[in-house]
Each structure stands twice: as structure tokens, then as C-alpha cells.
Amino acid sequence: MKRVIALTLILLIVGSFAFAQGGKAKTDDVQVVKFWYHFDNPETALNPLIEKFEAENPGIKIDPERISWDTYNQKLLTSIAGGYPPDVAQVKLWWQPQLVEMGALLPLDGYIANWDGKDDIHDRIWELTRHSDGKQYYMPLQMVILYLYYRADMFQELGLAVPKTREEFLDVAKKLTRDLDGDGIVDVYGFGIRGARGGHDWWGTFVLSSGAEFFDANGRSRLTTPQAIAANQWFIDLYTKHKVSPPTTPSDGFVEVIANMKSGKTAMTIHHLGSAKELEAVLGDKISAAPVPKGTEGYWTSFGDEENAIFAATKVPDAAFKWASFLAEAENNAIWQKSSGQVSVNKSNASADADRFLKATTDSAEFAGVLPAHPGVSEFVESLWPALMQQAFAGQITSTQMMQSIEAHFAK
Amino acid sequence: MGQPPLRKKRDLLPYALVTPALAITIAIIFLPMFQTITYSFSQYILYKPQEKGFIGFENYKTAFSDPLFASSLIHTFVWIVSIIVFQFLLGFATALLLNRRFTGRGIARSLILVPWVTPSVITALMWRWMYDGNHGLINQLLAKFGLIKEFIPFLAQTSTAMGSIIVALIWQGFPFFAIMLLAGLQAIPDELYEAAEIDGATKTQRFFNVTIPMLKPVILTTILLRTIWVANSLDIILIMTGGGPGYSTYTLPVYSYIKAYKGMDFGYSSTIAVLLTILLMLIVTGYVRNILKSQED
Numbered sequence: 001m002k003r004v005i006a007l008t009l010i011l012l013i014v015g016s017f018a019f020a021q022g023g024k025a026k027t028d029d030v031q032v033v034k035f036w037y038h039f040d041n042p043e044t045a046l047n048p049l050i051e052k053f054e055a056e057n058p059g060i061k062i063d064p065e066r067i068s069w070d071t072y073n074q075k076l077l078t079s080i081a082g083g084y085p086p087d088v089a090q091v092k093l094w095w096q097p098q099l100v101e102m103g104a105l106l107p108l109d110g111y112i113a114n115w116d117g118k119d120d121i122h123d124r125i126w127e128l129t130r131h132s133d134g135k136q137y138y139m140p141l142q143m144v145i146l147y148l149y150y151r152a153d154m155f156q157e158l159g160l161a162v163p164k165t166r167e168e169f170l171d172v173a174k175k176l177t178r179d180l181d182g183d184g185i186v187d188v189y190g191f192g193i194r195g196a197r198g199g200h201d202w203w204g205t206f207v208l209s210s211g212a213e214f215f216d217a218n219g220r221s222r223l224t225t226p227q228a229i230a231a232n233q234w235f236i237d238l239y240t241k242h243k244v245s246p247p248t249t250p251s252d253g254f255v256e257v258i259a260n261m262k263s264g265k266t267a268m269t270i271h272h273l274g275s276a277k278e279l280e281a282v283l284g285d286k287i288s289a290a291p292v293p294k295g296t297e298g299y300w301t302s303f304g305d306e307e308n309a310i311f312a313a314t315k316v317p318d319a320a321f322k323w324a325s326f327l328a329e330a331e332n333n334a335i336w337q338k339s340s341g342q343v344s345v346n347k348s349n350a351s352a353d354a355d356r357f358l359k360a361t362t363d364s365a366e367f368a369g370v371l372p373a374h375p376g377v378s379e380f381v382e383s384l385w386p387a388l389m390q391q392a393f394a395g396q397i398t399s400t401q402m403m404q405s406i407e408a409h410f411a412k
Numbered sequence: 413m414g415q416p417p418l419r420k421k422r423d424l425l426p427y428a429l430v431t432p433a434l435a436i437t438i439a440i441i442f443l444p445m446f447q448t449i450t451y452s453f454s455q456y457i458l459y460k461p462q463e464k465g466f467i468g469f470e471n472y473k474t475a476f477s478d479p480l481f482a483s484s485l486i487h488t489f490v491w492i493v494s495i496i497v498f499q500f501l502l503g504f505a506t507a508l509l510l511n512r513r514f515t516g517r518g519i520a521r522s523l524i525l526v527p528w529v530t531p532s533v534i535t536a537l538m539w540r541w542m543y544d545g546n547h548g549l550i551n552q553l554l555a556k557f558g559l560i561k562e563f564i565p566f567l568a569q570t571s572t573a574m575g576s577i578i579v580a581l582i583w584q585g586f587p588f589f590a591i592m593l594l595a596g597l598q599a600i601p602d603e604l605y606e607a608a609e610i611d612g613a614t615k616t617q618r619f620f621n622v623t624i625p626m627l628k629p630v631i632l633t634t635i636l637l638r639t640i641w642v643a644n645s646l647d648i649i650l651i652m653t654g655g656g657p658g659y660s661t662y663t664l665p666v667y668s669y670i671k672a673y674k675g676m677d678f679g680y681s682s683t684i685a686v687l688l689t690i691l692l693m694l695i696v697t698g699y700v701r702n703i704l705k706s707q708e709d
Contacts, residue, residue, distance in 0.1 A: 098459035248545035391658035
């Protein structure tokens with residue numbers, strides 16, 4: 001009897017390992033497209049879009065999975081390394097160099113050439129999303145451009161004009177930094193800087209517009225030129241010397257920066273359309289927007305993007321492309337933006353009655369830029385920039401040391 | 413040697429019963445451990461699969477000349493020692509209080525567990541907002557009582573960030589000490605105190621000659637367990653500061669995590685993890701040997 005139990009147990013264990021691989025339902029007639037995304041509320045737009053897609057494309061099922069943004073990139077990379085990536089996933093432009101280097105992406109040029117919707121995508125988006133090897137791996141999904149948020153009421157109260165240059169910006173930031181009740185403590189700060197992860201966009205606006213360049217036309221770094229180091233120093237000074245940004249700046253992330261705008265702790269900050277609704281709900285007409293100020297060399301603001309990629313490991317490339325291109329078509333893309341709160345990638349969705357936030361976005365379209373196509377960008381954004389910036393704000397390293405460290409990172 | 417054949421057949425059962433547990437342990441503990449050790453001798457950057465390969469002790473050489481590794485090691489040390497010392501003192505004081513008779517003791521004993529049972533993520537978020545330099549509760553209270561004029565950006569300054577997180581972790585972990593020591597206190601027979609009292613021992617003498625020696629096994633085990641947990645903890649640091657500002661709250665687990673999941677450098681990250689494990693093993697074996705010795709005395 002005991003022997004029987006023992007054998008049964010062993011069989012069960014061995015069996016469960018053997019069948020673990022065969023667990024996936026093999027259906028010949030239905031193709032399943034595994035799709036990863038990362039926004040919060042699928043009810044708003046994703047579920048209706050999936051229903052619409054499945055009705056239009058019998059034989060294809062979408063299997064959506066929401067991944068939290070904080071761990072999205074790491075989960076995606078580990079799923080690729082593990083050999084089981086999704087078929088389609090929402091991706092960022094600055095991940096592209098890594099993904100291409102890993103050989104994880106399927107080039108889409110052949111598919112796109114035969115896709116009717118290609119001419120309805122803004123040309124600038126095709127330009128920005130094409131990889132440096134000349135191939136198109138990404139299907140456009142949504143875009144945003146970072147601009148300057150400012151408190152219109154405070155500007156009016158102090159008789160200030162919206163700053164057009166870096167110098168004007170510093171001037172108004174100083175004037176907006178005020179002690180309102182005369183107790184010797186600053187109540188409002190001119191400019192909310194994001195000093196924690198994700199703040200490189202704030203930094204780029206002032207440093208990459210004033211002489212610093214990751215790579216020039218010849219592929220040489222221009223991060224440690226005297227001009228670049230001075231531009232970085234100018235940015236550090238906003239916090240350390242002019243004190244126009246709150247004392248909490250080094251640890252302020254997205255949540256804190258927006259909370260400070262809402263509570264009136266700061267009078268200006270930089271962000272995109274994604275926070276317009278939230279800010280307008282609290283501040284109403286008091287909040288307005290304009291393109292970022294110009295640096296010594298020109299303008300720079302961050303083109304915030306989101307695309308869909310199809311992974312080379314997919315068994316259903318045709319169905320995957322159908323889904324990715326479906327989401328980039330004008331009608332569907334407009335529905336998608338209801339969830340994302342961002343801007344459609346289609347020419348035919350550009351609305352004539354744009355509000356002030358959308359206007360600031362389109363006014364910035366010409367000079368919006370992206371970080372270089374380099375596999376080191378991801379680490380730069382995720383951990384290097386925040387650590388260096390915080391050290392520079394704390395006076396532990398100089399502007400020169402910070403720029404040298406960034407240069408060394410990109411020279412690897 | 414001549415065992416009856418019947419016995420041999422029966423011997424299969426224990427193995428069969430142990431197999432599931434063993435298989436799971438091997439699959440989720442030993443295989444990853446072995447893999448980590450292998451990675452630590454390899455160049456393995458996730459997005460450079462072509463360059464993956466064995467590189468001997470290169471990663472270890474890098475670690476020993478890496479200033480960030482050195483500072484993370486110091487932070488880890490400060491982190492463990494300060495947390496364990498304060499958690500122990502606070503936990504011991506709480507245990508002694510809870511061991512007295514007073515009304516509402518039952519409620520107090522359950523309430524004391526709240527920090528310990530609160531999930532780390534919630535603890536970290538809660539403390540982060542309490543420390544907040546613009547709207548935080550701690551700043552508002554300090555200002556209300558006139559102790560500060562300007563709000564202190566606790567988590568944004570390199571001088572205060574580490575201390576602030578340590579306080580949060582002390583708060584979270586002291587109930588564990590309190591409960592373990594309370595259990596230990598309750599196990600001490602009253603006769604010992606009575607006997608000591610008859611012998612003319614003062615309160616202090618009774619504490620140091622009865623309570624402490626009787627509690628010693630509990631104290632040593634609890635400290636050992638907590639040292640291992642605290643050394644490995646990283647969730648609270650990650651949520652409260654993410655290692656910042658600068659590198660001021662990098663401990664070895666944080667450094668290893670960030671290297672792996674932000675830098676995608678699994679090789680070097682594994683090296684850091686292996687070195688941390690070796691350090692912990694040295695501490696633990698030294699410690700256990702000491703316990704055994706003191707038990708023999």
C-alpha cells in the first residue's frame with residue numbers, strides 16, 4: 001500500500017513538471033496576441049478597443065496584461081532574456097537601442113509599407129521613432145511634449161510676462177519666490193524642479209539647450225565643453241544659489257512636483273499634457289502653459305512618446321501587427337487617448353479648437369527632442385542622472401564632475 | 413548489514429514524502445543561488461547578450477576598487493548596527509512594560525504589533541509623507557511647537573536621509589523584539605525571583621542576575637534573526653529614497669538591486685549579492701559559535 005502511495009506521489013511530481021510546458025491551450029484557428037500595457041484604467045479605453053478589434057478581426061484574441069510602470073522596463077527585459085516576451089508591448093523610445101541590441105524586436109518596414117494608415121501619422125513621429133540603423137521597429141501610439149506650466153494669477157499679480165529666454169526665466173523665478181506673510185520663510189518658490197528619477201527632462205530643457213550635447217554630428221561627446229559645464233552649473237545654481245526651487249528638490253518626484261503646483265508651493269514647473277486635467281481641476285484658470293524658455297543655443301524640450309513594439313519571438317506576427325496598427329489608426333487612437341490623456345499620433349485627429357495646453361504642446365513640436373539612441377540611456381535615466389544631480393545639488397560633486405561622469409557613462 | 417528485505421521496500425516512503433519539499437527548495441532556493449554565484453563570475457549585461465561570458469574574478473576586482481561598493485558597505489554596517497541596537501533597547505523596554513500588570517494590557521499587547529504587521533510598502537509610504545518637506549506631518553508638528561522655523565527636507569538632504577529611514581525601520585521592527593522578549597520573560601519561573609529576593613537581591617541585581625541570564629537564549633536568537641532580515645531589507649529604502657539623495661542611502665542590497673534592475677548588469681549585481689552573503693555568513697557563524705560557547709559555560 002505504502003509503495004503505491006509513494007509511486008503515485010513521484011508520478012504526480014514528475015507529471016506536473018512534464019505537463020507544465022503543455023499547459024498553454026493550443027488552438028489552431030484562434031491566434032492569441034499577448035499585449036502588455038501600463039496605464040491605470042483599462043475600462044476607459046482599452047477594453048472597448050479590444051472588443052472592437054476582436055469584432056473586426058475574427059480569429060484573433062487579445063490577451064492584455066497591465067504591468068505597473070515602476071517595474072515595466074525590468075519585467076520586459078527579463079521576459080526577453082527568459083525567452084517569453086509578450087507579442088506586442090507598449091514601449092518607450094529610449095529603450096529602443098537596448099531592445100535592438102538584444103535582437104528582441106521585429107522590423108516592421110515591410111508591414112508598414114502595405115499599411116494604409118501610414119500617411120496619417122505625423123511625419124515628425126516617423127522621423128523620431130526610426131532607429132539609427134534605418135529600420136522602423138516601433139508603431140506610433142501616443143505623444144506628448146513637455147512645456148512650461150505657470151501660475152497665470154501670480155504672473156498677473158506681479159506684472160510678469162511669460163519668460164521666453166533662460167535669463168527672463170531666472171528673473172521671473174526669483175520674483176515669484178516670495179515670503180507671503182512676512183515671517184521670514186519662503187512660502188512660494190518660483191520653479192519646481194524634479195530632482196528625483198525622471199527629472200532629466202527638467203535638466204535637459206536648460207542644459208541641452210545651452211551648449212551641452214550627448215553626441216554632435218560627428219558622434220563626439222560635447223558634454224564637458226566649458227559651455228556645457230557652465231550650462232549645468234546654471235541649472236545647479238537654480239537650487240543651490242538662487243534657491244528658486246523648494247528645499248525638497250533633490251527628492252521630489254513627479255507626485256511631489258505636481259502636488260507643489262496644486263498647493264501653490266511652486267509657481268512654475270515643467271510637464272506635459274498628462275497632468276493638465278489634474279492641475280486644471282484644482283487651479284482652474286489660474287494655471288496656464290507655454291513653450292519652455294530658450295537656452296543660449298536654442299530650444300530643447302523632451303518629446304515624450306509611447307509606441308508599440310512587436311517582438312521577434314512572436315509566433316503570430318501578422319496578428320500582432322494588425323493589433324499594433326489598429327491602435328495607430330485615427331479613430332481608435334482617439335479612443336486610446338481617453339485613457340492616456342495624451343496626444344493622438346494622427347494628422348486627422350489634430351483639432352482646430354485646441355486649448356492652451358494642447359497649444360503649448362503643438363507650439364513646441366518643432367524643437368522637441370529625444371535622448372540619444374544609446375544602450376546606456378536607460379541606466380542614465382533610471383539611476384545615474386538622479387544620483388549625480390542629487391550629489392551636485394548637495395554640493396558633493398561639482399558641475400564638471402557631474403558632466404564628466406555622464407560623458408564616461410556614454411563612452412562605454 | 414543483513415537488513416530484512418521488507419525494510420528496504422519501506423525505505424522508499426520517507427524519500428517520496430520529502431521529495432516535494434526538497435524539489436521546491438532546490439528549484440526556488442538552491443538553483444537561483446547557484447545561478448547567482450555563476451553570474452558573479454560572468455559578464456552579464458541583459459541588453460548585451462552577445463558579450464555574455466565567464467570573466468573570472470573581474471567583477472570581484474571591480475567591487476574591491478569601487479568607491480560606491482565601499483560606501484554602500486559602510487552604510488550597510490551603520491544600518492544594521494543602529495537599527496538592531498535601538499530596536500533591541502526599545503523592544504526590551506516595551507516587553508518589560510507589557511510584562512507588568514495594568515488595565516488594558518491585553519489591548520496594549522495587540523496594539524504594539526501594529527507596526528510589525530503593517531506591510532513594508534505601506535510603512536514606507538506613510539513615513540515618506542510624514543517626513544515630506546513641504547506638507548509633512550512631522551514638520552508641521554515641529555513648527556507648531558516652535559522647534560523649527562523652516563521645514564526640514566528630511567529625505568532630500570544627505571545629512572538626514574539615512575537617519576530618517578533608520579527611524580522608520582526601528583519603528584517597524586521593535587515590536588518583534590518586544591513580543592519575543594515578552595514570551596521569554598513570561599517563561600521565567602517566579603520561584604527564581606522569590607529565591608533571589610530571599611537571598612537579599614535588590615531589584616537591579618535581580619534584573620541582571622535572573623532576568624538577563626534567563627533571557628539570553630531568546631535575546632541571542634532574536635538578534636541573529638533580525639540582523640539577517642535587516643541586512644537584507646531593501647523595500648523601505650527603495651520606496652523612501654530610492655538610494656538617494658545622491659548615493660547617501662545605498663546599502664549593499666540596494667546597490668545590488670539597482671545594478672540589476674536599473675543598470676541591467678546582472679553580473680556585477682550578483683557579485684555584490686555574493687559578497688553580502690559571505691559577509692553575513694561570517695557574522696552569523698561567528699555569532700552562532702559564540703552562542704554555543706556561552707551555552708556550554
